[in-house]
Amino acid sequence: MASCRSSKPTFSFGQKPSGMALDTSQRMLEKAFIKKSRKLDRVARRMERRNARYAKTHVDRKIAKVIQVARSYRGTPYRFGGTTRIGMDCSGLLCTSFKSINVTLPRNSTDQSKYGRTVRTSDIREGDLVFFGANKFSNKITHVGMVTDVKGKDQVMFIHASTSLGVIEDNLYSRYYQKIFIKAVRPKI
DSSP: OOOOOOSSOOOOTTOOOOHHHHHHHHHHHHHHHHHHHHHHHHHHHHHHHHHHHHHHHHHHHHHHHHHHHHHTTTTOOBOTTOEETTEEOHHHHHHHHHHTTTOOOOSSHHHHTTSSEEEOGGGOOTTOEEEEESSTTOOSEEEEEEEEEEEETTEEEEEEEETTTEEEEEETTSHHHHHHEEEEEEOOO
16 A cells, blocks of 8 residues: 655654644644634625615615605695595605505504604604694694605705695705604604
8 A cells, every 4th residue: 555645744643743833833723714714704894885785775776766756746735635646645645655665654644653763853864754743832743744855954855745735845944844843753664
């Protein structure tokens, strides 16, 4: 039987390798492990960034579609309980708009205010729902709109069905809407 020879030192059974050979091979293994570990960390971070970008753009595309559908109803007159171009109410506008991405919102504004998590006004972004009361002393939700554009910290546009003007866009930070604003919610998508 022919024996295989390699350039690596061989040890016979019963003999222990010298301390220097053990230290060198241990250090080489540690370096290789650290190198592999760093590479895996870089790959994992890259995958996390890619997944986060995909998730954000995926949601952004959906929100863009909802906003586009809502804006297509601009000028539609207000009609209590309406969900068509003949007439639209505030919660009906949002139900119809979100239906375009297969999201079923509750039909009334009070229930819509519970569909998602509350966000601070400084964190409001497109697609968030904004809720209002009847007057500045009311905590009962009577009106809803959807943020369509965040232009700055004091200019946040939202679309809603106004009882007097129909479906329009207004600034959340206008004096009137600031008085009756109750909260903002990021809907579950």
